[in-house]
Amino acid sequence: xxxELRPEPFEPYHELASYQExxxxxxxxxxxxxxxxxxxxxxxxxxxxxxxxxYPGMTEKYLESIASEAMSKWDLLDVLIIHRTxxxxxxxxIVLVAVWSGHRAAAFEASRYLMEELKSRAPFWKKEQLxxxxxxxxxxxxxx
Amino acid sequence: xxxxTIQVRFFASLREQLGHGEVEISTDSVETIADVWQxxxxxxxxxxxxxxxxxxEYVEASHPVQPGDEVAFFxxxxxx
Numbered sequence: 223x224x225x226e227l228r229p230e231p232f233e234p235y236h237e238l239a240s241y242q243e244x245x246x247x248x249x250x251x252x253x254x255x256x257x258x259x260x261x262x263x264x265x266x267x268x269x270x271x272x273x274x275x276x277y278p279g280m281t282e283k284y285l286e287s288i289a290s291e292a293m294s295k296w297d298l299l300d301v302l303i304i305h306r307t308x309x310x311x312x313x314x315x316i317v318l319v320a321v322w323s324g325h326r327a328a329a330f331e332a333s334r335y336l337m338e339e340l341k342s343r344a345p346f347w348k349k350e351q352l353x354x355x356x357x358x359x360x361x362x363x364x365x366x
Numbered sequence: 367x368x369x370x371t372i373q374v375r376f377f378a379s380l381r382e383q384l385g386h387g388e389v390e391i392s393t394d395s396v397e398t399i400a401d402v403w404q405x406x407x408x409x410x411x412x413x414x415x416x417x418x419x420x421x422x423e424y425v426e427a428s429h430p431v432q433p434g435d436e437v438a439f440f441x442x443x444x445x446x
Binding site for chain 2: 258274275276277279280281283305316317337340341342343344345346347348349358359360361362
């Protein structure tokens, strides 16, 4: 299990391939991957940049606790969470969640659980830079 | 950190509205998280949906506080 915050851009598929080398080949039958990226528009406005604030200490703690929860709720081999912080540009990856398990049901369900828990509990806040002003994103979109 | 104080932290839009991200308050007659808010913001109205944490765990406004605690207030989270 690995949870990391990244102040610099990261390439999710490279991270995924690299981390997967640490998991015993032949042990997992399913890998579910979610990548969240920054859009260049939100609520009808062009977004130039975004600032991702977090609570050092608490953010890592919550990401680790939701990863541990997923490991105990489902029969998983491993969990990887990488989340960006700081100044983010359109098309940059914001979050990578990957889950390895024996069968697909656990991988699908656990990855969904991890993303929903991360979105509702992990202390991150987004501030968008528009053409002529900036604004805090007030809430995340609902899961469904 | 002194043993008779509480460290208070504010994040995101709350930090900007209050003009500071961190303040230390005395624990005199401060018993709950709600008291910490009152003392650290000079009695400002707490925005609806404000989230609260003590020592990096979510709690409700009625939760008791002790000297040496770190208390944080922040708006709804928007990561991912």
